[in-house]
Amino acid sequence: xxxxxxxxxxxxxxxxxxxxxxxxxxxxxxxxxxxxxxxxxxxxxxxxxxxxxxxxxxxxxxxxxxxxxxxxxxxxxxxxxxxxxxxxxxxxxxxxxxxxxxxxxxxxxxxxxxxxxxxxxxxxxxxxxxxxxxxxxxxxxxxxxxxxxxxxxxxxxxxxxxxxxxxxxxxxxxxxxxxxxxxxxxxxxxxxxxxxxxxxxxxxxxxxxxxxxxxxxxxxxxxxxxxxxxxxxxxxxxxxxxxxxxxxxxxxxxxxxxxxxxxxxxxxxxxxxxxxxxxxxxxxxxxxxxxxxxxxxxxxxxxxxxxxxxxxxxxxxxxxxxxxxxxxxxx
Amino acid sequence: xxxxxxxxxxxxxxxxxxxxxxxxxxxxxxxxxxxxxxxxxxxxxxxxxxxxxxxxxxxxxxxxxxxxxxxxxxxxxxxxxxxxxxxxxxxxxxxxxxxxxxxxxxxxxxxxxxxxxxxxxxxxxxxxxxxxxxxxxxxxxxxxxxxxxxxxxxxxxxxxxxxxxxxxxxxxxxxxxxxxxxxxxxxxxxxxxxxxxxxxxxxxxxxxxxxxxxxxxxxxxxxxxxxxxxxxxxxxxxxxxxxxxxxxxxxxxxxxxxxxxxxxxxxxxxxxxxxxxxxxxxxxxxxxxxxxxxxxxxx
Numbered sequence: 001x002x003x004x005x006x007x008x009x010x011x012x013x014x015x016x017x018x019x020x021x022x023x024x025x026x027x028x029x030x031x032x033x034x035x036x037x038x039x040x041x042x043x044x045x046x047x048x049x050x051x052x053x054x055x056x057x058x059x060x061x062x063x064x065x066x067x068x069x070x071x072x073x074x075x076x077x078x079x080x081x082x083x084x085x086x087x088x089x090x091x092x093x094x095x096x097x098x099x100x101x102x103x104x105x106x107x108x109x110x111x112x113x114x115x116x117x118x119x120x121x122x123x124x125x126x127x128x129x130x131x132x133x134x135x136x137x138x139x140x141x142x143x144x145x146x147x148x149x150x151x152x153x154x155x156x157x158x159x160x161x162x163x164x165x166x167x168x169x170x171x172x173x174x175x176x177x178x179x180x181x182x183x184x185x186x187x188x189x190x191x192x193x194x195x196x197x198x199x200x201x202x203x204x205x206x207x208x209x210x211x212x213x214x215x216x217x218x219x220x221x222x223x224x225x226x227x228x229x230x231x232x233x234x235x236x237x238x239x240x241x242x243x244x245x246x247x248x249x250x251x252x253x254x255x256x257x258x259x260x261x262x263x264x265x266x267x268x269x270x271x272x273x274x275x276x277x278x279x280x281x282x283x284x285x286x287x288x289x290x291x292x293x294x295x296x297x298x299x300x301x302x303x304x305x306x307x308x309x310x311x312x313x314x315x316x317x318x319x320x321x322x323x324x325x326x327x328x329x330x331x
Numbered sequence: 332x333x334x335x336x337x338x339x340x341x342x343x344x345x346x347x348x349x350x351x352x353x354x355x356x357x358x359x360x361x362x363x364x365x366x367x368x369x370x371x372x373x374x375x376x377x378x379x380x381x382x383x384x385x386x387x388x389x390x391x392x393x394x395x396x397x398x399x400x401x402x403x404x405x406x407x408x409x410x411x412x413x414x415x416x417x418x419x420x421x422x423x424x425x426x427x428x429x430x431x432x433x434x435x436x437x438x439x440x441x442x443x444x445x446x447x448x449x450x451x452x453x454x455x456x457x458x459x460x461x462x463x464x465x466x467x468x469x470x471x472x473x474x475x476x477x478x479x480x481x482x483x484x485x486x487x488x489x490x491x492x493x494x495x496x497x498x499x500x501x502x503x504x505x506x507x508x509x510x511x512x513x514x515x516x517x518x519x520x521x522x523x524x525x526x527x528x529x530x531x532x533x534x535x536x537x538x539x540x541x542x543x544x545x546x547x548x549x550x551x552x553x554x555x556x557x558x559x560x561x562x563x564x565x566x567x568x569x570x571x572x573x574x575x576x577x578x579x580x581x582x583x584x585x586x587x588x589x590x591x592x593x594x595x596x597x598x599x600x601x602x603x604x605x606x607x608x609x610x611x612x613x614x615x616x617x618x619x620x621x622x623x624x625x626x627x628x629x630x
Contacts (some may be wrong), residue, residue: 098453125428143507171504181621
C-alpha cells in the first residue's frame with residue numbers, strides 16, 4: 001500500500017518524503033483546494049521545487065484541485081488544472097463534474113483521482129466517475145464500515161485510497177454545508193471548514209468560550225483542554241442535556257486495520273493534515289512508514305508498536321483516537 | 332414559476348404521510364417529490380406505498396418524482412436504489428452518484444438533487460447531456476452566484492429548469508452516525524426508530540439557547556427554517572423554474588398558500604406589528620452565513 005502524506009508547504013513536503021512517504025499531495029494558494037489557510041500551500045515556484053525534490057527520490061506528487069468551481073470563477077479552477085499539468089504532477093485530485101470533464105478532455109494522460117469531496121460511497125458511484133471521466137483512483141469518504149469497504153473494494157473499477165490518520169470528518173465529505181451555515185464559507189465553495197477568521201475566543205466568568213460566526217461552540221472549565229471550535233465537535237444542548245451532540249474532539253487512527261486494508265487490496269492510505277506543521281507531518285509519516293514496512297514483511301502477524309499508538313495519540317485532537325465509521329458501533 | 336413539495340425529510344408514521352399527501356393533492360403545487368431520502372432503517376413505507384401515493388397525486392394532476400436516498404453505504408442500500416430507479420412509472424431525483432449511474436445506464440431521464448453539487452455550467456452540462464431534466468441549486472449558493480450561473484447556462488443553451496430550496500429546514504449534512512440514536516444512547520443498529528418521536532427533528536442549541544442545527548437521524552438540518560417567500564418575484568425575474576417547499580409537520584397548507592400568493596404577486600406586505608419569528612433564516616440567498624435573517628433588523 002502506498003503511503004500518501006500531506007504537504008501544506010515545501011518544508012512539510014520534504015520532511016514527508018524524507019520520512020518515507022510514497023506520495024505527497026499539495027494545493028495552490030487559492031480557493032481551488034480544500035485547505036485554503038493563510039500562509040499555506042504552494043506558489044508555482046515552490047511547487048516546481050517540491051516536485052523535483054520528490055521525483056528525484058522516486059516519490060510521486062498529487063495536486064488537489066478539489067473544491068467546486070464557483071459561478072464567477074471557472075477560469076481560476078481551469079487555470080489550476082493547466083498549472084498542475086504544466087508542473088508535471090503525477091495526478092490531480094478533483095471532485096467537480098465539470099472540472100473532471102475538462103481535465104479528461106484537455107489532459108487525458110494526466111491521471112485523475114476522485115477526491116473524497118466527490119462523495120463516492122458505493123461501487124455504482126465509482127463506476128459513474130470511472131465511465132464518465134476515466135478516474136484512476138478514488139479516495140473514500142470516512143463514513144463506511146469495514147464490511148462496507150470490503151463490499152466496495154470487491155467491485156470497484158478503480159484503485160482505492162482510504163483515510164488512515166488525522167482529523168475526522170464525520171459527515172459525508174463534499175455534502176457538508178454546516179460551515180457555510182455559520183460562517184458563509186464551506187469546504188465546497190472556499191476550501192475551508194470552521195475558518196479561523198470567524199473564530200473568537202473569550203475568557204469569561206463562566207469559562208473560556210469559543211465561538212464560530214458568533215455562535216457559542218464550546219465553553220471550557222479550569223483544566224479542560226480547549227480544542228479548536230470545529231463546529232461538529234462542540235458541546236451543545238439537546239433536550240436539556242449538554243454534551244458533544246455530534247462528535248467529540250478526536251482523530252481517526254486506523255493502524256489496527258492495516259492488515260485488513262491490505263488484504264482487501266486497498267491501494268493507498270492517506271494521512272490528513274496539510275494544515276499541520278512540518279514537524280507533525282514528519283513524525284506521522286515516519287510512524288506510518290515503519291508500520292507499512294512491518295506489515296509488508298509479515299502481514300499475518302502484524303501488530304502496531306505500542307509506542308507508535310502512544311505517539312499518534314499525542315498528536316491527535318483531544319489526545320484521543322477512534323476507528324470512526326470503520327467500526328460499526330461508532331455509528 | 333412552479334412550486335414543488337420536497338420529500339418529507341423527517342420520519343413520520345404511515346398515517347401521517349397518508350394524511351399529509353391526501354391534503355397535498357388539493358394544494359397549488361405542481362410537483363411532488365416522494366420517498367425516504369435520509370435513512371434506510373426507516374422502513375414503514377415500502378416502495379409500493381410510495382407508488383400508491385404517487386398514483387393518487389398523479390391523478391390530481393401533480394408531477395410525481397421519487398427521491399433517492401442521499402448517502403448510499405451498503406449493498407442493501409444499492410438494492411433499494413435499483414428498485415426505485417426501475418420503478419417504471421415515475422421520474423427519479425438522483426441525490427447521489429450511485430443513482431446517477433443507474434439512471435444514465437438505463438437511459439432514463441432524471442432530476443438532479445441539490446446534494447449533487449452543481450455549482451457551474453460545465454457540471455450542469457455534463458448531466459444535461461446524460462438525461463437531466465431539471466436541477467436543484469446547492470443550498471448554500473447565493474442569489475448573485477445563481478443569477479450568474481443561470482445567465483451562463485442560458486448562453487450555453489442549457490435550458491433545463493433550475494429549482495431552488497425556498498422553504499424549510501435546510502438539509503446541511505449526512506453522516507454514517509445517527510445523532511438522534513446518539514441522543515438516546517442507542518446504537519444505530521438498534522435505534523428503536525426513535526426518529527419517529529420527532530416529526531420536525533430534534534433541536535440542537537448552543538449553550539446560550541440559540542437554535543443552531545436540527546438533528547434528523549443521520550441528517551443534520553439547519554436550526555432555523557429558511558423562508559424565501561419575499562424573494563419569489565426576484566427568482567421569477569432571474570428565471571428560476573421551481574421553488575421547493577420542504578414539508579413540515581404542521582401548517583404546511585398555509586406555507587404553500589403564501590408561496591402561491593407570492594408567485595402571483597399577491598403576497599400581502601409584511602405586517603410590521605407581527606413579531607418576526609426568530610427561527611427564520613435567509614442568509615444563503617443574500618450571500619451571508621445561512622443562519623442569518625435579513626428581516627430580523629427590528630429588535
